[in-house]
Amino acid sequence: MYYDAIIISNLNDFVFCPKSIYFHGIYHKFNQKMYHRAPQTRGSIGHENIDKRQYSSAKRYIQNMEVYNEKYNILGKIDVYDRKQKSLIERKYRLKKIYDGHRFQLYAQYFCLLEMGYEVEKLFIHSLADNKRFEIALPKGEELEKFENLIDEMRNFDILKNKFKQNPAKCEKCIYRELCDQNNAIG
Numbered sequence: 001m002y003y004d005a006i007i008i009s010n011l012n013d014f015v016f017c018p019k020s021i022y023f024h025g026i027y028h029k030f031n032q033k034m035y036h037r038a039p040q041t042r043g044s045i046g047h048e049n050i051d052k053r054q055y056s057s058a059k060r061y062i063q064n065m066e067v068y069n070e071k072y073n074i075l076g077k078i079d080v081y082d083r084k085q086k087s088l089i090e091r092k093y094r095l096k097k098i099y100d101g102h103r104f105q106l107y108a109q110y111f112c113l114l115e116m117g118y119e120v121e122k123l124f125i126h127s128l129a130d131n132k133r134f135e136i137a138l139p140k141g142e143e144l145e146k147f148e149n150l151i152d153e154m155r156n157f158d159i160l161k162n163k164f165k166q167n168p169a170k171c172e173k174c175i176y177r178e179l180c181d182q183n184n185a186i187g
């Protein structure tokens with residue numbers, strides 16, 4: 001199943017704009033300095049400690065671990081799992097508001113950990129620049145349904161066939177806007 005697995009980091013991109021994950025797939029091989037703007041670059045730097053497993057040397061923390069969930073066929077990496085507090089923590093450079101895409105990424109990591117046999121009781125997103133921590137409720141009810149709908153939508157999305165609703169304000173902020181003809185967008 002791995003070959004057609006959904007990459008967890010693409011969930012947030014897909015929510016932002018389905019087309020952006022195509023650019024993400026094409027350009028991730030190149031040096032990010034070529035197309036990242038300042039906020040994305042700062043975000044990457046925020047992740048450097050995690051990627052080098054430097055969050056803490058304490059054994060209670062599992063860092064930067066690859067995870068997979070067979071039920072949803074999703075794979076990716078977690079930032080930090082705290083064995084003692086049974087909590088999963090995703091770090092971002094700076095977040096003032098939590099959007100659906102952020103939550104769904106964390107849900108995906110959560111389901112991977114559960115299926116892999118870890119106990120997870122709490123979910124957090126940590127904004128590094130202002131040292132704020134947001135607790136995210138465990139997925140259930142309507143939120144779980146929205147997450148599952150997103151997975152279905154991603155699995156069935158075809159850029160050549162599907163038109164998608166887009167907010168031009170998003171295109172203004174998009175790191176791919178100079179590469180994108182924005183043709184598939186409506187609205």
Ligand code: SF4
Nearest residue numbers: 017020171174177180
């Ligand atoms: S420029 Fe607009 S349509 Fe193109 S990928 Fe970015 S957000 Fe999507």
